[in-house]
Amino acid sequence: MDIDELRDAEIQLHGLTKADGVYTFYHDETNNIRKLYIDDGRLNVAELKVFVLGGIVHEGAPRPIEIQSLREAMRIQKTAPEIKLEHVAKGNFLDVLRSRKLTTFLRWLIDNGLMIHYHELDPFYWSVADIIDSIVPELGNPMLLQYHVLLKSDLVAVLRCELAATIQLFHDFGYPGLSPEGRRPFLDRLIEILERNSDVLPHFNAMMLKGVLQAGRALESLEFIEGYYPNLLIDEFSTFYQGRIAIFKNSTHIFDMEKVIHDRLLETPLTSQGKPVANFRFADSKAELGLQISDVIVGVLGKMHTYFTNTGHEDVAADREALAGTSLENAKLLSDLISASHAANVTFLHHVASVHDIDIPSEFLRNDRYGNYTRGWHGETQTLEDEPDEARGFQPALSVRLTVDQTLEAEWGIFNRRLEKEGKRLPSLSYNDRQEVMPSRLGPYADHHLGWGRLSVLNKITEDAKGSRALLAEAGRIARAEFSKESKALFAEVIKQAKCAAQALGVAVTDDLQAMLDIQAVGLSGRGISLHEKNLPLRQLGLGSSRLFVAALQDQARVNASIALIDEVEHGLEPHRIARVLRQLKAPKKDGSIKAQVFLTTHSPVVLCDLAVSQLHVVRRDKITGDVTALSAEPQFKSLDSQAVSRTTPEAFLVSTVLVSFGLQY
Known part of the structure; x- marks a missing residue:
């Protein structure tokens, strides 16, 4: 196997920038079930747990790691040949967080400048994702590609609602070895499960997923779920070992001895540019101290991700609020360790899981959510600084940045220029928080x-x-x-x-x-x-009447909202109705306070005439750099009657170029 082909594809797909660095990785694993298959309508395992391959990592070539002080601090018996997770904590993830020894362990990692890395895989997600992967690329619809990952996650969310029925369905059709004649009835049964559980998804998501499954029935084949060995969901896990070796091909990889994985890698020699890859080896953890540390951290991460995957969001939120004392301290230390590792190299942490689950660890392990990333906003001077200096009149504020890469995948993240320059990891806006601030679109589909x-x-x-x-x-x-x-x-x-x-x-x-x-x-x-x-x-x-009706309903619903977003407010509305909508948006609450800060876009002179010039900003995009600026229409012309311009010649604010001329009258 040529690791460069695998490596280059991953780097290009995910935009990885630090994969060429030189590091030393220590790898251990947890929840390796060897194979996942269905037997007589049941899975071969009693509980689906998240597989984790990971451990500790440091920059540069291998170096001695001294753990005697750690053993003494945790009071590990001298007769114990090595440190294992059982010496630090036992039980489920919440039980593990209560351990004072875990506090000692995590502080030792941080104090010694060690980072962590891991590849986590939800086996159910991995087993189900091939359904969407077999359909979406074959439909030839570029718009669907941007929802590819979300579609897989939504399908997993639906099928988890009826896990037993899903496993029985897979068994009945020999999934992933469907026959051509079984293709359509298999997808029909999936659609039935979706229809029974569509309320777990937003309406748009459920309709889009149903449409994709329906379209799949007309395809000539489903590439990844037809013709394979029936009821064998996961054959083996060596692929994930190969992936870590390939991505960090300039680094040293030391794996805990796993004979099955060791033999599989020998059967399929890895090469790079025609030469054997020799950047990895297997070792006995008793002699390799870095592997002992990795055993503990991987054990904790395996329990953590299994808990988040198998526990409902509401229960996770309740457990988070109940954290106190040692549990809360360990959650903060674990958060700091993960954040520091991610900031050092985003490629250290790799998730093969539902996007609905990936945000949950950040939410659970948060210190005070986004408190460390606030900036300062001065309302009177209209200035923004990276530090919320309340003594100077700056109020704490969050900046949210939306990034869309070449794959059309959108990422919502917190932005702070100073912290970004310092190389600190800035968190993503969690899925639940995005739902909280998500605006209702007042567009052509308002009838929903x-x-x-x-x-x-x-x-x-x-x-x-x-x-x-x-x-x-x-x-x-x-x-x-x-x-x-x-x-x-x-x-x-x-x-x-x-x-x-x-x-x-x-x-x-x-x-x-x-x-x-x-x-x-x-x-x-x-x-x-x-x-x-x-x-x-x-x-x-x-269209106009329905938009007005929905605008009234949304105004009624946004009792506690602080921001309202409206794109092209004039869409579908006659001029007199535009004025009415704007008056309603500007109207204060009964107590005289402002309802919400409203951001709206327009291409209509009618809208400009109805707004004060102090409320107008002209948005321009630089054709060369792509930078977008929003310039206030008022400050530069305070000495002039700029309000008169917006009333008499509103078109001047909408065109790209204004020609000004003057002449002499004789």
């Missing part, structure tokens, strides 16, 4: 908000009031009761024929056979309920 679908503004108002689940359950009960009143006569002939056909084949059916409304099948939990005026669905309102 006129029903009780997931993430609709009506659903939000309902949740804030009595709870949407309870109301929808009651609506379903009423619908079934009303349907049953008319269904007996309506379907009588069909039911009679069905009863006779069943009895002819010996199926025992009684006179209680009847047609009833299946609420889940008709989707009453989503957009099945919407606002109507008499018998007319409000979704059929004109």
